[in-house]
Amino acid sequence: MSEPVIDCRSLWKIFGAGEHRALEAARDRGAGKQDIFERFGCVIGVADVSFSVPAGEIFCVMGLSGSGKSTLVRHLNRLIEPTAGEVYISGRDVNRLGPAELRKLRSKEVGMVFQNMALLPHRTVIDNVALSMELDGMPRKERHRLAAEKLELVELGGWDDRYPDELSGGMKQRVGLARAMAADPDILLMDEPFSALDPLIRRQLQDQFLELAKVVKKTTVFITHDLDEAIRLGDRIAIMKDGRIVQIGTPEDIVTAPADDYVADFVAGISRLALVTAAKVMKPLETERALTQQEIDAAPKVSPDDLLDELVTIACETDRPIVVVDGAAAIGIITKRTLLQGIQGVNET
Amino acid sequence: MADCGILNPFLCGEIPIQEWTADGLRWLVDNYRPFFQSVKQPIDQVLQGFAVLFTATPPTVLIAVFGLFAWQLGGVRLALVVAGSLVFCGVIGIWDATMITVSIVLTALGLSILIGIPLGIWAARSDRAFKVMQPILDGMQTIPAFVYLVPVVMLFGIGNVPGVIVTVIFAVAPLIRLTNLGIRQVPGDVVEAMRAFGASERQLLWKAQVPLAMPSIMAGVNQTLMMSLSMVVIASMIAVGGLGQMVLRGIGRLDVGLATVGGLGIVMLAIVLDRMTQARSGIRRRPGDFWQQGPVGLALRATGRSSVRRRPAKEAGRSA
Structure with missing residues (x-):
């Protein structure tokens, strides 16, 4: 098998001054989250997370709020610098990239979708979608052509000249998705993209995303707090708690063989009919x-x-x-x- | 008899701030006056340029230009307000004084923008810079203008240019503050998205932060203009010409009429400048739309060169 597209190796992120002393205590002496907070005033964001994602896989990271999943995904394109550990994207350690290389990586190889869409309100839809290409210095005509293609892909053709505040929530997130895919990156990072939407629209977008994923075949890290969503979309699921990954497995593994009571609690309400063989x-x-x-x-x-x-x-x-x-x-x-x-x-x- | 002691320690001596300041200023004047004089030069040029432009152009032409400009910015109603106010200034016989004041205020505004916006951006990007700037800005806004009138006169002399400098000291603070505020208020998620798509710091600033801070920056420009106008009378004490001079002379001679006419002129100017700087902030920002409206749009349509790109109706967009 070829090497994984995303490879995270014992990643730690501790927030606060004195993070390195806190790291020592947590990593080498096994101090707990509460303990670290009391002794060092530091908050553990991500604790000893390792995983790898092969090309084309949809990898869901599921956890409740505060479990560190959004912090984790921001390490993958180095929006956050880790306290310790490495992240390899297509074989390169992102934390060793120079500023220019990092910008190239972000604009060309990794697309990101945000929970609150984060579209630029002063720009038209097409200029929002073309953002990564614009930042990379592509001429206007070229990037608008590519952006228009991506808008067709998310069924928003013809909305080019609108502003984000003229769009509904679901449409905005489709623009967000088009923007992330605009430069044809190999990797998509999706940080709870559908969580802010109402259930019906969420379902529609999940279906649309699955359709798209079949066509474009991007390696995807998908963050969610909704286990149903993780099961619907994910090839594999990682469950996070207090910054740690407590279990990684296929949806079926997770449902039939939960690693501990925490996971078991989650899967208790999941219908097994469409999962268990x-x-x-x-x-x-x-x-x-x-x-x-x-x-x-x-x-x-x-x-x-x-x-x-x-x-x-x-x-x-x-x-x-x-x-x-x-x-x-x-x-x-x-x-x-x-x-x-x-x-x-x-x-x- | 009061004596120096624990009960009244203030009699034991005082810190001679007064002397220090005077000595310091004298030293500055002795050693650096040529430098300050050379700073005057470019300001003087700009000011002269404005003054010539506004006083040499016939009033009718100037009113028409201002009116058309206002129409383009904010529509016919604004144009009428602006033209009306200017006509009023002419009718009550203070046209020349008004034009001199306009050129001083616009020069001060230009200088304030040149200084204020970069400082505001710097303050927004560096907490330390902001911490240092804040007390200085407070000082500039609260220290009575009379206090720094004297040193400015000693360093720059009297006349319109020192007047512009005094005005800038007083009026630049809100522009710095509001630029800083505007940039800091740009949502964190937008900044994060810009970074996530590979923006450099410069791209982040010019493609997201400054455009999104524009309403706030424009409010700062507006505030700076208003404060400049409120300095007009005080600045006239160091021989700045224009409407302020009329008011000051009116006070000196107890000539209520003269003071009133000068005051009315300042009010009219305030209305004109205030409405024109606020007009832009309310306008929908579809690119290209700006040139499709007002006199420019009219002219383009008349000459058949209008490239009106009619946007598809909402229904058309939805069915596509």
Whole structure:
């Protein structure tokens, strides 16, 4: 596999004077967040975070407010300097870049979308979208042509000459998205882009974003406080708490095997139907009374990747247990009872 | 009998600020007067230029130009107010004095902008600079103008140029403050977005901070103008000509009529300059629109060279 596009190595960010002494205490002696605050007056933003994102992946970082997720994403384009640790973007350590290289990186390789949109109110939509290219010194005609293309992409063609205050919240954020993608960066950083929108618009934009993501294939770090959103959009999810990543995994991993009570609490309310596969809930063939070959042949069959949702549909039509087959071999069995337990998330051994 | 002691320690001696200041100033005059005299030169040129322009141009032409300019800035109503006020000044017989005052005030404004906006930007970008500047600005605004009238006269002499300098000292403070405030009030998220898309410090300043601070800066310009006008009478004590001189002479001779006429002229000027500097801030800022309105727009349309880019109606945009 090729090297990851984004690679974060034991990143620490501590806010406040005396951050380095606080870092020592936290890193080497394991002092807690509260402890650090009382002894040094410092606040831990990000604590020992390591992760890497391969090309084209949508990586969601999920956490409640104050968990450090927005601080974390700002390290990726060095809007914030880390106290310790490294960030590699396409193999280069961003904290070692000179000012000019850093500006190039920001204008060409990393696009960013903000929770509060942060459009420039004194500029038209097209000039907002063309911002990164303008800052990079591209001639006006050229950058307007590219910007207009991106506006079409977010279905805002023809709104070029409007001002941001003439747009609705959802439209503004689409402009924000177009602006982030304008220079065709490889990486998108999205800091709670849809959180300020009402649920219906949010849903629409999520769908639109997924559509876009299929087409443009950008490596994306997506910050959210909404686990549903993370599950809908993310190829992988990292869950943050108090500046630390407590778990990284696919949505299914997170839901079926939460690393601790904190994560478990989060996933408690998530519907498992569209996430959990047959492989996760099936029981070994031997656990039930031994099935005859005949019974196995007669039973409805599913593959290990089939979702609970589909199993429910099948189970409704038959009284027999469902057999999970991988290729030709039967590898597990799902009775009504196991199915119901699987939906509920009870792990019976 | 009062004696020097714990009960009245102030009798034991005093710090001779008075002498120090006088000595310091004398030293400054002895050693650096040529320098201050050379500073006068460019200001004098600008002032002379304005004065010649305003006094040599026939009043009718000048009123027409001011009127058209006001029309372009803020519409027909503003043009009528401006032209009316100027006509009034002419009618009551103070045209020349008014024009001299206009040239002094505009020179002071120009100098204030030259000094005030860069200092304001600096103050906004450096907390330390702001901390140092703040008490100085307070001082410039509160120390009675009479106090620095004397040193200015000793260094620069008397006449219109020292008058401009005194006016700038008094009037530049609000421009610095409001420029600083305007830039500091630019939302942090906009600044962050600019940085995130690769803006250098200079691009950040000119493409985001200054444009967004413009309403505040214009308010500062307006304040500076108003304060300049309020200095007109005081400055006339160091032989500055114009409307202030009329008021001062009126006071000296107990000539209520003369003072009133001069005062009316100052009020008219205040109305003209105030309305014209405030007009711009209310206008919608669609690029190019400015030239589509007022007399310029009219002329362009008349000559068929108007490039009116009609924006698509809201519905058209939505269906696209």
